[in-house]
Amino acid sequence: MYLCKSYFSFNYGTFSTEELVTAGAEAGATTLILTNINSTCDAWDFVQFCGRQNIKPILGVEVRNDNTLLYILIAANNKGFQRINEFLSEYLREKKPFPPCDSPDPIFHNPADGFIIYPLGNKSPEALNSNERIGVLPGEVNKLLKQPLASYPDKWVVRQPVTFQNKTYYNLHRLLRAVDRNTLLTKLTPEDIASTQEYFLPQVELLTAFRQYPFVITNTYKLLDACSIMMDFGVDKNKQLFSASREDDRVLLEKLARDGFRLRYGANKKVKERFNKELRIIDQMGFTAYFLITWDMIRYAQSRGFYHVGRGSGANSLVAYCLQITDVDPIELDLYFERFLNPHRTSPPDFDIDFSYLDRDEIIDYMMKRYGRDHTTLLGMYPTFQYNAIIRELGKVFGLPKAEIDDLAVKGYYNGNSRGESFGKTDTDKIHRAILQYGKLLQNFPSGLSIHPGGILISEKPLSSYCTLHLPPKGFPTAMIDMFVAENIGLYKLDVLSQRGLGHIKECIQLIKTNHHIDINIHEIDKFKKDPAIKEQLRAGNTIGCFYIESPAMRQLIKKLKCDNYETLVAASSIIRPGVGRSGMMHQYIYRYNNPGKFEYAHPKLKEILGSTYGVMIYQEQVIQVAHEWAGLDMADADLLRRATSSKYRGKGHLPMLKEKFFAGCAEYGYPTDVVEEVWRQIESFADYSFCKAHSASYAVESYQSLFLKTHFPMEFAVAVINNFGGFYSRELYFYELMKTGAHVHRPCVNNSDYYTNIHGKDAYVGFVHIKGLEQTFATRILEERERDGAYADLADFIQRTAVTPEQLDILIRTGALRFTGKNKKELLWEGDFLQKKTKAINPMPHPLFKEPPISFTLPDLPVYPMDDFYDDVELLGFPAGDPFTLVDDDPSRYLPAHSLAGHLGETVTVLGYHITHKPVRTIKGDTMSFGTFLDANKDWIDTVHFPPIHAAHPPQAGFYRITGKVIEDFGVYNIEVTRIEKAGIKTRTLQTV
Incomplete structure (x- = not known):
């Protein structure tokens, strides 16, 4: 029998699952057994591929401790496969070695559920149980002469491992083994690699090898005949009930949703028609429990004070809005419920729920406990070799x-x-x-096991019915299947994701409450949309720190659209995606937005469908609408087209068929060929990276929440962004943003700083977390000691109470954290060295009974240079804790400021900029150019364009630059088309004056 490995025997097998089955069919196999090493990742793909080739699939696993093959488990039925998964999960989750061959505990509790195959020599035939066999390789036939065959004739079966295709792939197998062992190819041992005979040996050769022992072949066929596996693909296997019965679920969901409806809409009869329709469809399609499980998770998060954003296609649902799963009003934006859930949809819907990265693990832990660890798991995925x-x-x-x-x-x-x-x-x-x-x-090739960014599976039957679980460093059980396998067998994920933007919001609200005693209701989205100050922030592109709208490209887009309203921001959140830009549609949208009435629609009927977006497809829903309403595809095919154009979708093979249907439908309507081809080009090129409108709307809601806080509480907002480790930019920029708000940013101080950056009034102290080389345990000790016995009085007091090491003291002194003593850094370093040598032989006493007066020192004149602090900042904090232009060896007043660029359109100017970031892009010819982002001395933005010759000669890096180029304008946004760029130096450390 063929015991097969695919490349899901990680860094061992060389077949993809489909190639394995195809090769088996070509070898004439009618039955194949999948026995990957300690893995069942592709079991269900294997079953499905075998079905297509009319091959009987059998599932199993090859159990190994490191290189040692212990035994092979073969499932006789679905219960046996479940037991294999339970067995593997137990040992993989606890990270303990698998039990040896002579373990007294049976693996299969019911012998009828599976077989155990031992390699020849691992176990004697007299010690075998009724479902245990000894597998004999064709090359081991001669060894049977010394075995008690007559006494145990039914205990022997053929074992032919299949690991690689041919000699070339055997060499690839050896390379994989060297990668796995992290060793040179020449240092592999025989135990590290497979035998050269582990390929599809022709069946004639197998039968010939055992011709003297026909009972071994008979035993093998009997074992194969005793095994079968069944799977209903696509049948919903998620948790079916939230309460006691389906009817109870329906009543509960309706009650909760109607309560939310009254809160959101009052007695709006027109909206209620759609609301009732949604409830009916949700019940008819069996998604009531799915809604209630999501609602339950949100309810728990709210009880813990966690903020969330419900996004993705789920935001198309009015019921989801009423349950507070999302804060997107689908009526306001005319969102298409059928994009989320409809009887024709070929794929299951899912909710994407974002939490702060600080809160997400607690949410996952709640879900595991609420629905049981036998039924709840994180979804797996497989990184691949690139x-x-x-x-x-x-x-x-x-x-x-x-x-x-x-x-x-x-x-x-x-x-x-x-x-x-x-x-x-x-x-x-x-x-x-x-x-x-x-x-x-x-x-x-898959290189190993990993975790899907947010998927959680909650099954009705135990998860072991379908997959093995392992325990990655994340610490939560994770399925050995990915989203494609899960969906294929009917396990539909709930996405619980994390992002730092919600961390910004949560911490900012806490800072506002502490500093201003104001409670913020961050869900007053309608109020934020009408706020004139927020509108002005948007128009000006003053969005640094705000979720999804702070990147240079997004800021420029917002300014080009003169965006000051929610619907335009929703559109901007979608057209910034790579697919829209790549198809040329972003520029078309900007032009048409700024020039209404000065363009024509590709076809009059498209105006009805795409009128709200000026004839440009920018949302996934519009792909469905164009395919269905314009090209005549049915709803199922229209939705399939949306998915087939996505890189995440496994079934891209559907695209040629759908393209044929699309063009055939358009031909029936008599559309001009060039128009049809252009519409198809837009669909194919942009949909890969597009958003559904509800997804963009959800992002825009969070953007407004951030904008409200940035507009009305700018200092607290900047500190919150810093403490959640930024967003698009490095933390350095957010400190400059904090300075721009009028806050006084102070270097770290042992008497005023906390572990994270704090702010009191207008005084902000850089947190200890930003000091390179400062140990977290020691930083905690500083804070605990200060909390217990008050501020530190002097250097000797600090040394005595914290028992600081010389290395840590040196770091603190150089960052200025002991400047409260009134002494300069060199004096402190000298004094600290003396005090630590004096107390070296004495055990430190954090709380001495009698406090000694500080020792006074007479020190030589030690020179102090103003630039010392800035150099130490850059070395130990990674950025200057002050105006960065203090460092530049030039006079910023000699250069044109950024705010004056508009008055020099078309002229060649020179500016002095501090590099923040740049984005390389590849031109049509394959050359690299870039878009740069700099700050001027006023901390205003300078945006630059570097064409290939300039980029190749001087790719922007950290530091100051003198930039010369022509001022260009695009829809009111000014850039410099760089013709010359040179690095500006920084002042020397020993400079006498600043």
Whole structure:
């Protein structure tokens, strides 16, 4: 019997699951057994692929401790497969070795549920139970001469492992083993690798090998006949009930939703029609429990004071809005409920719920406890080998030096794919050719197990009915299946995601309450939308720190659209996506938005569908609408088209069929061919990275929440962003934003700083967390001691109470954290060295009975330079804790300020900028250009365009630059088209004056 491994025997097998089954069919196999090493990742894909090839699938696992093969488990039925999953999960979650061959506890509690196959020599036949067998390799037949065959004739079966396709893939297997063992290829041992015979040996050869022992072949066929596995693909296997019965669920959901409806809409009869329709569809399609489970999670989060954003297509639902799962009003934006849930939809809907990264783990833990760890798990995923990682891993295996690996990594040629990476021909030596040859074979192999960014599965039956669970470093049980397998077998995920934007909001509200004694209701979205001050912030693009709308590209887009309202911000959140920009639709939208009435629709009927977005498709719903209402596809195919154009969708094979239907439908309506081709181009090019409108609307809600806090409580907001470790930019920029609000930013201080940055009035102290090299345990000790016995009186008091080490004291002195003593850094370093040597032999006493007066010192004149603090800031904080332009060795007043660019349109100007970020992009010709973002001395933005020659000669990096170029304008946004850029120096440390 063929005991097969796919590449889900990670870093061992070389078959994809589909290739494995196809190869089995070509070898004439009528039955295949999947026995990956300690893994059942692709079990259900294997079953499905076997069904397509008319092959009987049997599921099992090869159990190993490191390189040692213990036994092979084979499921006789679904209960047996469940038991295999339970067994693997127990040992993988607890990270303990699997039990040896002579373990007294049976793996299969009912012998009829499965078989255990031992390698020849691992267990004697007299010790076998009724469901245990000894597997004999074709090359081991001669060893049967010394076995008690007559006494135990039914205990022997054929064992033919299948690991690779041929000699080439055997070599790839060896490379994978070296990667897995983190060793050179030449240092692999025989135990590390498979036998050269582990391929689909022709059945004639197998039968010939055992011709003297026909009972072994008979036993093998009997075992195969005794096994079967069944799976109803696509049948909903999620938790079916929230309460005691489906009817109770229906009544409860309706009660909760109607309460929410009164709160959101009062007695609006027109809206109630849609509300009742949604309730009916939710009940008819069996999603009542799914809504209630999500509501229950939100209720728990609210009870704990956690903030959330409900987004994705779930925000199309009026019922979800009434349950406070989302804060997006689907009536206001005319959101399409059928995009979320409809009888024709071919895929299940799901909710995407964002929590702060600080709160998400508690939510997951609640879900695990609420619905049981046998029924609740995180969803898995598989990172894959891609170009750079392949080159580096194989380079190490062959023993190449790092410099040579780096050089080889750039030899892949660009062939126009989305990542621009491939494996090209090379005229270099034999090892380089081997790396590129085998690297191409290795591309897209799964490299191990990982965790889906947010998916949670909650099943009706125990999860072991479908998959094995393991325990990654995250600490929560995680399924050995990915989202595609889960969906295929009917387990539909609930996405519980995390982001830092909600952390900003939560902390800012707490700071406002502490500093101003004001309670903020952050869910007053309607109020925020009408706020004139927020409208002005938006128009000006003053959005730094605000979720999703702070990047340079987004700020410029907002200004180009003169955005000051919710609906335009929703559109901006979608057209900023790469797909819309790549298709040319973003520029079209901006032009049409600013020039209404000065453009024509591609077809009159498209005006009815795309009128709200000026004839431009910017939302996923519009793909469905155009396909259904314009091209005549039915709703199921229209929704399938939306999915088939997405990179996340597994079934891209549907696209040619859908394209044919699309063009056929348009032909029936008599549309011009060029119009049809252009509409299809837009669909195909933009949908891969598009948002559904509800998703964009959800993002815009959170953007408004951040904007409200930034507008009315700018200092607290900037501190909250800093303490949640920023957003799009580095933390440095957010400190400058804090300075712009009028706050006085102070360097760390042992008497005033906390672990995170704090603010009292207008005084903000940089937190200890930002000091490089300062140990967290010691920072905590500083704070605990200060809390217990008050502020530190002097250096000796600090040393005595904290028992600081010389290295940690040196860091604190150099950051200025002991400046309260009134002494300069050099004096403190000298004094600290003396005091620590004096007390070195004495155990530190944090709370001495009698406090000694401080020792006075007479020190030599130690020179102090004003630039010392800035140099120490850059070294120990990573940025200057003050105006960065203090460092530049130039006079900023000599240069044009950013706010004056509009008055010099078309002219060549020179500005002095401090580099913040830049974005490289590839041109149509394959060259690299970039868009730069700088600050001027007023901390205003300078946006620049660097065409390939300029970018190649001077790619922007950290520091100050003198930038010369022509001022250009696009819809009211000014940039500099750079013609010359040069680095400006910084002042020397020993400069006498600043």
